[in-house]
Amino acid sequence: MISISQNKTRFCLKHLPLVMALGATASHVFAQELVQDGGFEAVPSIYAQYAGSGTFFHDIPGYDHWVSESTDAGAWETLSHQFYDAAEHGNAGFLRRTSTMSQTLNAPFIDGNTYRIAIDLGKRMDYSYAGFHAFLRAGDNSIQLNFPTNSSTFNYGYFDRFTASITADNADPIHAAMIASGMNIELVLKSLNSNGETAVDNVSVVMSDPSDDSDNDGMNDGWETTYGLDPTDPSDSNQDLDGDGSTNREEFTKNTDPSDPDDYPNQYVHYNGDTTINGALRLEPKSAPPVTCPEREPGALYYDAIEDEVLVCDNKGWGSLKGDDGEKGETGPQGPIGLTGPAGADGAIGPQGPIGLTGPQGPQGPTGATGIGLTGPEGPQGPIGLTGPAGPGTPSVMYLTHRTSSLPACPSGWTEAGLTRLNVSDREDNYQRVCYQSSLQCSVVYLTHRTSSFPACPSGWTEVGQTRFNVSDNEDNYQRVCYTCL
Numbered sequence: 001m002i003s004i005s006q007n008k009t010r011f012c013l014k015h016l017p018l019v020m021a022l023g024a025t026a027s028h029v030f031a032q033e034l035v036q037d038g039g040f041e042a043v044p045s046i047y048a049q050y051a052g053s054g055t056f057f058h059d060i061p062g063y064d065h066w067v068s069e070s071t072d073a074g075a076w077e078t079l080s081h082q083f084y085d086a087a088e089h090g091n092a093g094f095l096r097r098t099s100t101m102s103q104t105l106n107a108p109f110i111d112g113n114t115y116r117i118a119i120d121l122g123k124r125m126d127y128s129y130a131g132f133h134a135f136l137r138a139g140d141n142s143i144q145l146n147f148p149t150n151s152s153t154f155n156y157g158y159f160d161r162f163t164a165s166i167t168a169d170n171a172d173p174i175h176a177a178m179i180a181s182g183m184n185i186e187l188v189l190k191s192l193n194s195n196g197e198t199a200v201d202n203v204s205v206v207m208s209d210p211s212d213d214s215d216n217d218g219m220n221d222g223w224e225t226t227y228g229l230d231p232t233d234p235s236d237s238n239q240d241l242d243g244d245g246s247t248n249r250e251e252f253t254k255n256t257d258p259s260d261p262d263d264y265p266n267q268y269v270h271y272n273g274d275t276t277i278n279g280a281l282r283l284e285p286k287s288a289p290p291v292t293c294p295e296r297e298p299g300a301l302y303y304d305a306i307e308d309e310v311l312v313c314d315n316k317g318w319g320s321l322k323g324d325d326g327e328k329g330e331t332g333p334q335g336p337i338g339l340t341g342p343a344g345a346d347g348a349i350g351p352q353g354p355i356g357l358t359g360p361q362g363p364q365g366p367t368g369a370t371g372i373g374l375t376g377p378e379g380p381q382g383p384i385g386l387t388g389p390a391g392p393g394t395p396s397v398m399y400l401t402h403r404t405s406s407l408p409a410c411p412s413g414w415t416e417a418g419l420t421r422l423n424v425s426d427r428e429d430n431y432q433r434v435c436y437q438s439s440l441q442c443s444v445v446y447l448t449h450r451t452s453s454f455p456a457c458p459s460g461w462t463e464v465g466q467t468r469f470n471v472s473d474n475e476d477n478y479q480r481v482c483y484t485c486l
């Protein structure tokens with residue numbers, strides 16, 4: 001199989017054999033490191049730079065393990081302006097312009113063996129990335145390793161570690177040819193593009209037999225590879241790949257399938273036949289089920305420390321330890337009628353009913369406000385009215401004033417009608433003033449006259465006043481005016 005992973009953590013596989021040696025146990029064989037001088041550490045400082053000089057150091061002391069097929073591949077010293085992590089790498093390999101560098105691994109391609117290749121690939125700050133391929137080659141046959149070629153995969157200015165692995169499989173014709181050749185295989189690194197540059201460092205190839213335990217985690221490489229675990233990562237031994245409650249290492253030890261939750265090591269002690277326990281059987285309290293129930297055989301017990309009861313696995317889940325359900329009882333008598341519940345919400349308004357009978361006429365309403373109407377036609381003449389009362393008549397009481405030297409005014413309450421003149425022979429003015437009183441309906445005026453006496457008004461007559469005649473004799477010529485209404 002072929003797998004790839006990217007690891008940003010800096011570590012050098014050159015030191016791996018020492019780590020493995022310290023953790024070695026007698027029961028496991030460790031994988032074999034195949035690359036020599038994968039870190040390009042042997043480039044002396046005198047060969048410090050190639051850039052711009054046209055001199056490439058593909059044939060230098062300490063570089064013997066690598067063979068460059070052109071002068072566009074070799075080693076040089078990285079500078080800080082080229083890589084932010086230049087100090088961690090020092091000297092590095094470079095591949096330019098479709099150049100190739102290779103190294104014999106001094107080991108054949110063996111069926112079933114796994115070859116894991118790890119390389120730090122760098123993308124310079126001051127140079128474009130050329131693309132990169134890696135191969136395992138035996139004679140004319142080669143297998144391309146699955147390394148990234150897209151420059152966007154890389155962090156500009158940093159070395160990033162990439163890994164790939166391949167397990168030799170006779171079923172593959174190319175693999176079979178390489179296996180059959182018996183030749184030592186080579187690691188071939190090749191630049192892809194006609195321009196740019198790929199920097200490499202800390203190259204590592206580790207070959208492991210299926211029985212090897214490269215990471216010393218108690219599970220051998222072949223078994224880890226078969227089930228998709230990482231033969232270079234010891235942390236997966238305590239993980240539970242299939243979630244069946246058994247760690248991967250437990251499954252390896254008991255030879256069960258770490259990827260099949262229905263296949264797991266039996267974790268229970270078996271006693272054959274009837275077993276007597278001398279003393280008490282004590283279940284250790286647990287806050288959670290110690291194993292998964294549904295996949296387990298039924299009958300397992302555990303003491304639930306939270307529920308404070310013993311639970312039993314019935315092959316479906318953990319449940320209380322109890323007997324079978326009792327038989328269903330008979331139906332009891334009907335209970336009392338319950339209380340009336342709250343009124344329901346109003347229903348919707350129903351359809352309108354038919355028109356009803358006409359009722360009696362109601363009382364007349366109040367007179368409305370006066371409006372301004374049009375003038376109607378002239379009506380017919382009315383009947384002749386009754387004769388009214390007689391108007392005021394012509395005053396019938398006349399009063400004459402007379403004077404000789406004065407002309408008396410009308411008495412109070414009388415109205416003057418005008419002056420008349422007496423035709424007398426004396427010298428005096430013979431005028432009379434005519435007065436009337438319209439309110440009296442009387443027609444008789446009585447004048448008394450005197451010579452030597454002055455008679456009063458007759459009985460029943462009303463005196464109005466006196467007038468005076470201015471006549472020629474020497475007597476008093478007074479008249480007394482009287483009237484009566486006959």
Ligand SMILES: [Ca+2]
Binds near residue numbers: 217218224230231
């Ligand atoms: Ca292992």
Ligand SMILES: [Ca+2]
Binds near residue numbers: 215233236
């Ligand atoms: Ca492992």
Ligand SMILES: [Ca+2]
Binds near residue numbers: 240241243244251258
């Ligand atoms: Ca498991």
Ligand SMILES: [Ca+2]
Binds near residue numbers: 246258263264
């Ligand atoms: Ca399993």
